[in-house]
Amino acid sequence: MITFVRTATAVPGKIGETLVWGKEIAAIVKRVTGKDMAVANPFGGAVTEVAWIAQWDTVGQADEAMVKLMADREYTTSLTKAGQLLVAGSARDHIWKHI
Secondary structure (H helix, E strand, O other), X not given: OEEEEEEEEEOOOOHHXXXXXXXXXXXXXXXXXXXXXEEEOOOOOOOOEXXXXXXXXXXXXXXXXXXXHHOOHHHHHHHOOHHHHEOOOOOEEEEEEOO
């Protein structure tokens, strides 16, 4: 099992809009890949962060999902909102293998 976590930091004053947009992204992921993606926000620490979390059986499935998403017009169009909502360079991917 693979857990994929993408985190990013919202622009100051934009966390509410970022979380709404984050849920839109998760809905697109569900439509395109059939996988649920959780959207999370910490209630302590860096409260302007947002995380998208999904689980896949294999790394290959995660990669296949990314290929499908990058081919989806709604997904790629929605990503353009990131420039208004996220701090440039703040996105980080974490890929965890369950043991």
